[in-house]
Amino acid sequence: AQSVSQHNHHVILSEAASLELGCNYSYGGTVNLFWYVQYPGQHLQLLLKYFSGDPLVKGIKGFEAEFIKSKFSFNLRKPSVQWSDTAEYFCAVKITGGFKTIFGAGTRLFVKA
Amino acid sequence: DVKVTQSSRYLVKRTGEKVFLECVQDMDHENMFWYRQDPGLGLRLIYFSYDVKMKEKGDIPEGYSVSREKKERFSLILESASTNQTSMYLCASTKRGLRGQGHTIYFGEGSWLTVV
Numbered sequence: 001a002q003s004v005s006q007h008n009h010h011v012i013l014s015e016a017a018s019l020e021l022g023c024n025y026s027y028g029g030t031v032n033l034f035w036y037v038q039y040p041g042q043h044l045q046l047l048l049k050y051f052s053g054d055p056l057v058k059g060i061k062g063f064e065a066e067f068i069k070s071k072f073s074f075n076l077r078k079p080s081v082q083w084s085d086t087a088e089y090f091c092a093v094k095i096t097g098g099f100k101t102i103f104g105a106g107t108r109l110f111v112k113a
Numbered sequence: 114d115v116k117v118t119q120s121s122r123y124l125v126k127r128t129g130e131k132v133f134l135e136c137v138q139d140m141d142h143e144n145m146f147w148y149r150q151d152p153g154l155g156l157r158l159i160y161f162s163y164d165v166k167m168k169e170k171g172d173i174p175e176g177y178s179v180s181r182e183k184k185e186r187f188s189l190i191l192e193s194a195s196t197n198q199t200s201m202y203l204c205a206s207t208k209r210g211l212r213g214q215g216h217t218i219y220f221g222e223g224s225w226l227t228v229v
Contacts, residue, residue, distance in 0.1 A: 009153060036218075043117075044203065044220040090155060092218075099144065099163055100171070101218060105155035 002027045004093050006104035013081050014112045021076040021107050023091030033074040034092040034101070035065055044090070050074065061085070083113045116140070117221040119204050125227045132191040134224050136204030142219075143209035145187035146171075147179060150201040150223070159202075162187055163209065194228045201225050 007022035025031065035047040048059025055067040065076045074091060091104040120135035138145065144163050148156040148171075158171030160179040168179050176198060180188045187206075191198055204221040 004155075006155075034218075036220075043222045044205075044218075046217045049217065099161055099169065100158060101146075102158075103148075103156040105153055 002093065002095065002102055004091055004102050004104040006089075006091050006107050008107050009105065010108050010110070012110045012112065015083055016080050017111075019076070019078040019081045019085070019109070021089055021091075021109070023074045023076065023104060025072050025074070025091075025093045025102075027072075027093065027095055030096040032094040032096060033065070033067055034094070035059065035063070035074075035076050036090045036092060036103075037087050038090070039087045047076070047089070081109075081111050083111050085109060086111045117204055117206055117219050119202075119221040119224050121224050122222065123225045123227075125229060126191075126194050128195060128228055130194050130228075132194050132226065134189040134191075134202055134204075134226070136187045136189070136221055137185050138187075138204075138206040138219070139185065140206070140208075140219070141184065142206035143184070144207045145181065146205040146207075146218070147177075147187065147189045148203045148205065149173070150203055156203065159189065191226075194226075196228050199226060199228045 003026045005024045033050040036044045037047045038044045050057045050067045058064045063078050088106045088108045090106045092101050094101040117138045146161040147159045157173050162168045162181040178190045202224045205218045207218045208216045
């Protein structure tokens with residue numbers, strides 16, 4: 001069965017530190033890839049997505065992610081985090097042609113001011 | 114902006130009660146979903162619907178049913194609530210993609226259900 005693995009469940013960083021959140025998926029075919037974010041008390045919202053083309057995608061609030069097909073990975077990065085980035089981040093994968101989007105378990109990021 | 118509205122933010126129900134969670138979206142999306150969100154488990158798909166009156170089981174459908182009588186409305190039903198169904202329930206919708214491509218999923222704010 002297809003699955004999505006997020007490497008870290010909890011990450012604590014100081015402001016201005018660099019962030020990388022790992023995401024790997026298990027499926028050999030064509031996929032659409034997403035990162036969603038849930039800020040405290042808010043609903044889940046899209047951070048960025050990859051469908052095709054340039055494997056380095058940029059999203060909102062300075063986030064970016066790189067799709068490495070050979071590694072089945074879609075890691076999320078931000079060069080300098082802010083306190084307001086404190087949130088839970090979910091990687092998600094949709095298999096092209098299917099209906100389901102599969103989510104990872106989530107990574108809770110806490111940024112210390 | 115797309116809006117996905119869940120009727121109840123917080124509910125407390127007794128074991129054995131029948132529970133209805135309602136969801137409405139206002140962007141004419143074909144696909145609608147119900148997930149539950151639990152700490153450390155992420156989002157798990159309960160049921161989804163790709164058209165009116167159509168429904169498909171997700172990964173954890175046991176103990177749940179759904180209804181989609183109108184395109185904009187997707188209801189989740191717990192026939193007999195149990196304590197292990199205490200969770201956050203998220204409704205979501207998305208357009209049907211061309212050639213099966215994905216689209217952004219839009220989520221509601223969630224319904225916190227506690228079964229006592």
